[in-house]
Amino acid sequence: MSLDAATVRRVANLARLRLEETEVEKLQAELNGILGWIEQLQQVDTDGVEPMAGGAPVEVKLPWREDAVTDGAQAEKVLANAPDREGEYFSVPKVVE
Amino acid sequence: MTYTIEGETGPWEVVIGLEVHAQVTSQAKLFSGAATAFGAEPNSQVSFVDAGFPGMLPVINAECIAQAVRTGLGLNAEIHLWSRFDRKNYFYADLPQGYQISQYAHPIVGTGAVEVTLADGSTKTIGITRLHLEQDAGKSLHDQHPSKSFIDLNRSGVALMEIVSEPDMRSPEEAGAYLAKLRQIMRYLGTCDGNMDEGSMRADVNVSVRKAGEGFRTRCEVKNVNSIRFVMQAVEAEARRQIEVWESGGTVEQETRLFDTARGVTRSMRSKEDAHDYRYFPDPDLPPLVLEQSWVDQLKASLPELPDQRRARYVAMGLSPYDAHVLTIERETATFFETVARGRDAKVAANWVTGDFFAALNRLKRDISDPPVTAEHLGELLDLLADKTLSGALAKQVFEAMIETGQAPSVIVEERGLRQVTDTGAIEAAVDAIMAANADKVAEYRGGKEKLFGFFVGQTMKAMAGKGNPALVNDVLKQKLGQPAS
Amino acid sequence: MMRPTDLTLAEGLEALDKREISAVELTQAFLDAIERLNPRLNAYITVTGEAALADAAASDARRAKGEARALDGIPLGIKDLFCTEGTRTTAGSNILGGFVPPYESTVSANLKRDGAVFLGKLNLDEFAMGSSNQTSAFGAVENPWSRANDPEKRLVPGGSSGGSAAAVAARLAMGATATDTGGSIRQPAAFCGIAGIKPTYGRCSRWGIVAFASSLDQAGPVARTVEDNAILLRSMAGHDPKDSTSANIPVPDFRAAVGRGVKGLRIGVPAEYRLDGLAPEIAALWDQGLEWLRAEGAEIVPISLPHAKYALPTYYVVAPAEASSNLARYDGVRFGLREKGSDLKDLYERTRARGFGAEVRRRIMIGTYVLSAGYYDAYYLKAQKVRALIRRDFEEAWGKVDAIVTPATPSAAFAMDEKQDDPVTMYLNDVFTVTANLAGLPGLAVPAGLDQQGLPLGLQVIGRAFDEETVFAVGGAIERAAGFTATPRVMA
């Protein structure tokens, strides 16, 4: 599988990365280089193998937390790093639904 | 008979499936310790996890798991002892992490079914495809500023149950009944408050149309409809739109749409236009969710009585299926009824609750959570009827007085002397006086004008200010007037 | 006595205990060294001198009251991937802008709890994506070592924890925190002639560490000796209820294991690591290391890790996939850089294109692609299955051996102008280290010798899950046998 320019643009759009037309070709070549190298995985026989999700070396279960309010009353801290805010809100250019 | 919409080319059948997002009733959010209370100041219930800050990690809330399992059990659904959380990746202003943590491949609850009752008394079973846990997004306010949208993350990370139905509904009524039934079940279980106006329950409505006997045609999803009435309107509006498209020779494109409640039409959603590719994958921050069967069994054993079971019990108590249905719609109503009926005649109690009491609620625009008379007082009133202290007519008078004063019926009966007269002597005296005053009518009656009997009853009752025991008054009159000639 | 900056961490603790030096004096010595050498090495992005001296004074006060803690007064550097409350955290990227975390990462909080003094935030590859520290938005870090025959040639310290390794090697910190996703602790440690351990996945909390690839990231220390690593890891590790992947098991006294010896231990040597084209010097060092262990009473056992050769391509599917999702939160809305845009989408695209460097953008693209509709099964799911096989290979090996010894890197430190031709050449740096990340196992890099150019070379010890003690024991034995005393040219 090798990416064409259109796919590179589609992926960049999914990833919300602005791509100048001049960058497409170089990026396409780099990505195809990496993906070509990754292709060797197809040689591995993985029939009936359970995929490994998560990084734990041993079987683990999701730990549970009790239902208690322990966090969150901190609007100022949450907003302190905001590049733009209006009062107690974050703000962004108007979104049209 | 099936519901259809008449088009130029003839009748069209409507196919409806619902994805309901129900807010889990819990103190804290699904993956953070921030509060879930409605209506707080903007961004005042936001942890750094909810705001997607660098290095923040999710930890699941045990109660949210329990609530999802309770709901699954209430939907007669299979509980999956092994489930997993996935990331649904997309960019949106009110989605701080850039992904929603949801359960895509392995939901916590599998297939189930609910039975809905329709207006004509018939019932229908709607299949449940799945129920999964996921995070709610924040709220975007688009109307606060000419060029900006405002973001409030209080909702961000609140636990939702997404309940997906089979495309089993065929009319707006069925869709409405299904949604009402879901809300009823979750309210009985205490797993979701069902307040649609606070956004605790929202429905994505999947609609398609077809000719009788056809397979499914392309469906459209009408997003985030927030009342049962709007769901029913949206179904019809979207169905009519699709019929027009098909009949004008076009084809319906699969898309997400919004319901414009003001204009009663659906419209395409601009923001969701660009191609969906959510890139789901298992969330590496969250190991699999594993449940013990014994824990599920404990939850099952501790479930409250559900509406269907309760309705069946009422029918067994001798109530009509209809009364049993109305009395179980709201858990509070059923509780009220059971207090009134405790140790009394269930049918009489049902008649009073569904009759005079409901009438009073409507008339006074009150609801069951603050009733104009208490269940205890209404019960006492039934006792006064049972022991003949009150006649039916007097009981209605006393009931009105109870509404006005909030006093116990016994007090009202004493203070206003509304106790009915069962002393035959007093009744005979009244009857004698009436007969003396109406000798001519007595003669006519005896002469065969039988229908005058009612006149004498009325006169006697009037003379006794309505307190005469109706049965005794009849007996005394019959005996004193004697048999009319035939 | 010797200059304070020459003390190992263990020696530093002893000198403080004996009052031969105060925490303030020790801290000042390192701050002076930083002031002198950091302009050249660029190991620190932020130096927090005032806070460090204040913390050192507080430490001296505790010690005077006899309340000294495990690391009291020890000056450390913190990789700038760890969120530090009130101190700007950059992840080596422009996209975080002036982000000042309102919280402290669990690992750095544990170190503070034990009395450590933080000198500042250390340079790294952007979002820890790199093997040369050249992807940092704050400039490359120079390796304090250089080639004997070409001393002016500036070498890379390795990456992504290049700032951490360079600072410790040049005596600009007694030890440092680091993180390792594919080799980011072990490779720079080897390149800079120091030791570093990536513990078992789940041993150190990930809470408060800027995420790169959540199923692979692990925090660990770098320091000059194996013993210093053991001391630091004990403070850094521990169960954290805020991280659902944090292991709820006790933290042993790693330091005690360092001198344990290897008598009777079975040491595995994976055939697949004998890459054709493996530098003879590396092969020779590897054999030498095994010889040392045999001499100490260990049994050397040939083993096979059949899927090891697929570890790197597996990693370059899994890590970018997770990163593409983890980095979606950098959108210019709640913190960090924001570029103006005609609408929200344009704002996102300009902010992320400007804020992320080339390598990060490349990996986000790869990760987005391998997760996208139609490619998920062929790439992501396939990689997860191969990853399962790699883990299984190790499980089988543990039936035969107690630890595995390999080279840490396929080469010594390379020059800043080398390996720039294509990304894959750079990726090959992690060929020996990445398997431990995929399997979640502990891996320790120990300096074991020098190449002909006088550059340090390291060996790697891999152990069973949560058996860092054996790893420290084997590492300690190699360290003692190697008697590595060489020092870099640029040094305080």
Ligand SMILES: [Mg+2]
């Ligand atoms: Mg939906």
Ligand SMILES: [Zn+2]
């Ligand atoms: Zn949903």
